Amino acid sequence: MTPNIAAAKTALSHIEQDESPSAIRSKSRDFFWYSPLLKKWLDHVEADFVVCPASEDEVIEILKVCYAHDVPVTVRGSGTGNYGQAMPLAGGCVIHMKNFAKVKEIHPGRVIAEPGCVIRDLDRETKEKSGQELRMTPSTAATATIGGFIAGGSGGVGSVTWGALRDLGNIIRLRVITMEEEPRILEFRGEELARVSHAYGTNGIITEVEVPLAPAYDWVDLFVSFKDFSAAARYAADLANQDGILIKLASVYEAPMAHSYFQRVKPHVTPDDTLVGLMVAPHSMDGFETFTARWEGAEILYRSDAPTWERDPGPVFEFGWNHTTLRALKFRPEITYLQVRYGFPQHLELVEKVRETFGQEVLQHLEVMRENGKVMFAGLPLVTFTTEERLEEIVRLHEEMGCMIFNPHRYTLEEGGRQAHDQRQLDFKREADPKGLLNPGKMIAWDRSDWDYSKPYEYPGMKAAE
Amino acid sequence: MTPNIAAAKTALSHIEQDESPSAIRSKSRDFFWYSPLLKKWLDHVEADFVVCPASEDEVIEILKVCYAHDVPVTVRGSGTGNYGQAMPLAGGCVIHMKNFAKVKEIHPGRVIAEPGCVIRDLDRETKEKSGQELRMTPSTAATATIGGFIAGGSGGVGSVTWGALRDLGNIIRLRVITMEEEPRILEFRGEELARVSHAYGTNGIITEVEVPLAPAYDWVDLFVSFKDFSAAARYAADLANQDGILIKLASVYEAPMAHSYFQRVKPHVTPDDTLVGLMVAPHSMDGFETFTARWEGAEILYRSDAPTWERDPGPVFEFGWNHTTLRALKFRPEITYLQVRYGFPQHLELVEKVRETFGQEVLQHLEVMRENGKVMFAGLPLVTFTTEERLEEIVRLHEEMGCMIFNPHRYTLEEGGRQAHDQRQLDFKREADPKGLLNPGKMIAWDRSDWDYSKPYEYPGMKAAE
Numbered sequence: 001m002t003p004n005i006a007a008a009k010t011a012l013s014h015i016e017q018d019e020s021p022s023a024i025r026s027k028s029r030d031f032f033w034y035s036p037l038l039k040k041w042l043d044h045v046e047a048d049f050v051v052c053p054a055s056e057d058e059v060i061e062i063l064k065v066c067y068a069h070d071v072p073v074t075v076r077g078s079g080t081g082n083y084g085q086a087m088p089l090a091g092g093c094v095i096h097m098k099n100f101a102k103v104k105e106i107h108p109g110r111v112i113a114e115p116g117c118v119i120r121d122l123d124r125e126t127k128e129k130s131g132q133e134l135r136m137t138p139s140t141a142a143t144a145t146i147g148g149f150i151a152g153g154s155g156g157v158g159s160v161t162w163g164a165l166r167d168l169g170n171i172i173r174l175r176v177i178t179m180e181e182e183p184r185i186l187e188f189r190g191e192e193l194a195r196v197s198h199a200y201g202t203n204g205i206i207t208e209v210e211v212p213l214a215p216a217y218d219w220v221d222l223f224v225s226f227k228d229f230s231a232a233a234r235y236a237a238d239l240a241n242q243d244g245i246l247i248k249l250a251s252v253y254e255a256p257m258a259h260s261y262f263q264r265v266k267p268h269v270t271p272d273d274t275l276v277g278l279m280v281a282p283h284s285m286d287g288f289e290t291f292t293a294r295w296e297g298a299e300i301l302y303r304s305d306a307p308t309w310e311r312d313p314g315p316v317f318e319f320g321w322n323h324t325t326l327r328a329l330k331f332r333p334e335i336t337y338l339q340v341r342y343g344f345p346q347h348l349e350l351v352e353k354v355r356e357t358f359g360q361e362v363l364q365h366l367e368v369m370r371e372n373g374k375v376m377f378a379g380l381p382l383v384t385f386t387t388e389e390r391l392e393e394i395v396r397l398h399e400e401m402g403c404m405i406f407n408p409h410r411y412t413l414e415e416g417g418r419q420a421h422d423q424r425q426l427d428f429k430r431e432a433d434p435k436g437l438l439n440p441g442k443m444i445a446w447d448r449s450d451w452d453y454s455k456p457y458e459y460p461g462m463k464a465a466e
Numbered sequence: 467m468t469p470n471i472a473a474a475k476t477a478l479s480h481i482e483q484d485e486s487p488s489a490i491r492s493k494s495r496d497f498f499w500y501s502p503l504l505k506k507w508l509d510h511v512e513a514d515f516v517v518c519p520a521s522e523d524e525v526i527e528i529l530k531v532c533y534a535h536d537v538p539v540t541v542r543g544s545g546t547g548n549y550g551q552a553m554p555l556a557g558g559c560v561i562h563m564k565n566f567a568k569v570k571e572i573h574p575g576r577v578i579a580e581p582g583c584v585i586r587d588l589d590r591e592t593k594e595k596s597g598q599e600l601r602m603t604p605s606t607a608a609t610a611t612i613g614g615f616i617a618g619g620s621g622g623v624g625s626v627t628w629g630a631l632r633d634l635g636n637i638i639r640l641r642v643i644t645m646e647e648e649p650r651i652l653e654f655r656g657e658e659l660a661r662v663s664h665a666y667g668t669n670g671i672i673t674e675v676e677v678p679l680a681p682a683y684d685w686v687d688l689f690v691s692f693k694d695f696s697a698a699a700r701y702a703a704d705l706a707n708q709d710g711i712l713i714k715l716a717s718v719y720e721a722p723m724a725h726s727y728f729q730r731v732k733p734h735v736t737p738d739d740t741l742v743g744l745m746v747a748p749h750s751m752d753g754f755e756t757f758t759a760r761w762e763g764a765e766i767l768y769r770s771d772a773p774t775w776e777r778d779p780g781p782v783f784e785f786g787w788n789h790t791t792l793r794a795l796k797f798r799p800e801i802t803y804l805q806v807r808y809g810f811p812q813h814l815e816l817v818e819k820v821r822e823t824f825g826q827e828v829l830q831h832l833e834v835m836r837e838n839g840k841v842m843f844a845g846l847p848l849v850t851f852t853t854e855e856r857l858e859e860i861v862r863l864h865e866e867m868g869c870m871i872f873n874p875h876r877y878t879l880e881e882g883g884r885q886a887h888d889q890r891q892l893d894f895k896r897e898a899d900p901k902g903l904l905n906p907g908k909m910i911a912w913d914r915s916d917w918d919y920s921k922p923y924e925y926p927g928m929k930a931a932e
Binding site for chain 1: 753
């Protein structure tokens with residue numbers, strides 16, 4: 001630990017700190033290891049100290065002290081991200097938000113909460129008190145925080161109805177602290193939200209969120225099986241296009257994914273079953289069953305409102321989004337994944353093209369979403385990793401076919417996004433983090449205005465492995 | 467009154483009947499007079515007697531007695547339809563459902579009610595007791611009944627989110643009484659619902675409805691003005707495509723409609739203002755304002771959450787759907803209208819084509835809807851009526867351009883629909899109404915299997931004008 005960092009740590013000793021080496025190591029990591037590349041590049045990354053504020057005043061104090069001592073600060077929730085977004089590349093201070101987790105106000109259609117709220121707890125409280133729940137949640141809702149979701153997520157369970165987190169209306173207000181000599185408290189709404197949402201905490205620390213709520217129902221979890229992948233994909237998209245049938249999740253798992261990796265599902269499927277995982281509102285079940293009966297080859301294997309399986313498979317959303325990858329990784333550590341956008345109206349056709357090109361090397365996992373009012377797919381395919389070169393080639397071939405890739409084998413905002421810098425985020429970082437201490441190394445535009453994305457960005461300030 | 471009708475009336479004398487000639491006349495009519503053709507053909511139509519059951523047992527008794535005496539039976543709610551659908555072409559008995567109007571059960575996501583419930587009262591009760599309301603309602607919600615809406619409506623306020631009434635999931639269950647020697651009580655769900663929903667009561671009498679509910683919010687009513695009609699239409703469609711912004715209504719009124727016919731709006735607009743009428747969820751207002759600020763030329767004229775007008779314009783939905791036509795008719799009795807489907811993805815382009823063809827003769831009034839998951843328009847344009855021939859030509863020209871017309875100048879199911887008979891409705895009529903006594907003259911397929919739609923259908927059993 002350098003003297004400046006030690007001085008900051010000491011100056012913050014009255015705020016809860018996590019001192020054990022194993023806690024410091026675990027709180028310096030996220031699910032970056034889904035990527036063999038990130039695993040190679042980031043495995044050694046570790047904070048010098050971890051501090052756990054319980055109030056906005058404590059957050060302000062941490063930022064002020066670290067500013068004075070030139071200490072890098074990386075804020076995180078539960079570290080369920082996959083882009084290394086919450087990892088302190090340059091070491092320094094990690095702010096862990098676990099103690100800053102109150103639900104402050106619940107209103108019809110919206111909730112105000114502290115960022116460290118675990119999403120499952122938040123949903124439980126809004127449901128109990130008001131019959132409402134968040135519009136969308138990550139598959140990691142049981143551990144992920146609402147602040148982490150907003151700062152590092154993009155969508156999830158519920159996006160089939162409500163679109164992406166970045167869409168207008170899916171975040172109402174964020175309260176943000178700057179990292180200056182005298183930290184300022186700012187409130188962002190409307191166009192201003194884009195400055196700090198999905199910015200990995202590179203330009204301010206979120207201390208309060210206001211997000212919309214939707215009605216909470218006792219969603220019926222379902223698995224529907226198909227022998228034909230293409231039929232399953234069409235079924236899932238068409239179901240999402242049924243305006244009168246309310247669903248919260250529609251995932252497609254290409255065969256033999258369910259048989260190979262979904263342990264409690266395995267007894268009920270064969271290796272040639274493609275599965276569709278669904279959450280359907282109970283009052284839409286009649287419409288859903290009517291719709292499904294129209295599809296030859298669709299078989300309802302499991303429904304949580306009338307379970308017949310000996311062992312409960314658990315929530316269906318914990319098979320979807322990035323939990324699919326996690327389940328596969330438990331069986332085959334050489335598995336990794338991609339994040340693909342299959343845009344409307346080419347979504348079905350693009351998926352077929354990709355399947356023809358790669359076969360079993362890139363197994364299709366689709367999440368039905370809405371984008372600009374149209375049903376399309378987010379793809380999180382399972383990729384059998386062989387070499388770095390082949391992985392890069394797979395990405396390139398997707399892009400050549402017309403798929404957008406949000407590359408999960410990169411740790412910067414730009415490379416994991418649209419390969420271009422976000423002027424609003426950069427401008428606000430200049431204002432809110434003049435010393436460049438917030439989550440350093442994640443915003444290429446801050447370091448290098450001339451970057452051309454021809455190779456992976458290597459942050460020069462990366463702390464060396466010891 | 468023929469002897470058989472008189473006998474039936476007497477046999478039903480213990481059930482409430484509306485005896486006054488003016489009541490009998492008014493309860494034999496709907497808003498058919500929006501159409502100069504229907505006005506000409508149907509103005510004399512009148513029931514012989516009107517009976518108002520208060521229970522399912524009374525409904526059964528009425529059907530049994532009328533069956534025995536061969537008396538035609540036409541069931542109706544408040545008669546807010548426009549296709550003459552609730553008018554007893556052959557005279558006989560009109561069943562008025564006003565006394566059969568209890569809300570029976572309210573659950574999360576659904577309500578069970580008697581068909582005579584006035585929609586506004588139903589919504590008030592579900593909102594008070596559960597914070598919920600119907601997914602969609604006609605602009606006549608203040609007087610229309612839920613049973614009438616299901617038997618004779620197609621969509622309305624809320625269809626911008628939930629699609630049409632006929633879409634899977636928008637009706638859960640209907641309880642239906644047949645008109646046989648011994649009336650049967652049937653319960654329909656799923657595919658069976660199509661037998662009797664939007665069948666004008668031609669093949670059974672609905673005695674209980676179960677429909678889905680959505681959360682009730684204190685919707686913010688808005689008028690947004692544009693100088694450019696095309697921009698207004700694009701704005702309304704794009705707003706509906708914002709997945710994160712929850713709206714319940716988006717109507718477009720071409721200039722000078724608002725200035726000419728919207729009395730309380732007039733002081734705030736000029737003749738060249740095209741207006742967009744909106745209902746936005748309060749927690750979506752930030753997203754809505756952000757979206758609207760991106761549109762050059764969009765001006766928020768009125769918002770019910772911060773009213774500045776001296777005179778409250780009343781609910782914005784009472785300017786939309788067929789209330790627009792009603793408001794115009796009050797000023798210019800020569801106005802009539804059409805019902806046009808502008809399907810995705812040609813919706814914007816088709817509207818422009820129609821405007822180029824007709825100019826001010828066919829003034830555009832659009833309602834943004836969803837159909838198969840896509841935002842599109844239902845058009846209810848204001849047509850300046852000159853002659854029957856020109857009106858038919860206008861219909862034909864629309865169809866030639868690729869617009870589907872649901873012709874509101876016809877009184878049969880087929881001609882007001884897709885110009886083809888519905889086999890499910892016909893089959894069920896054969897089973898449920900063997901004597902053909904239910905709302906006679908409304909289902910061509912029952913009378914004539916060979917009809918070719920080359921001219922308006924003239925029901926041969928029509929009661930002569932006296």
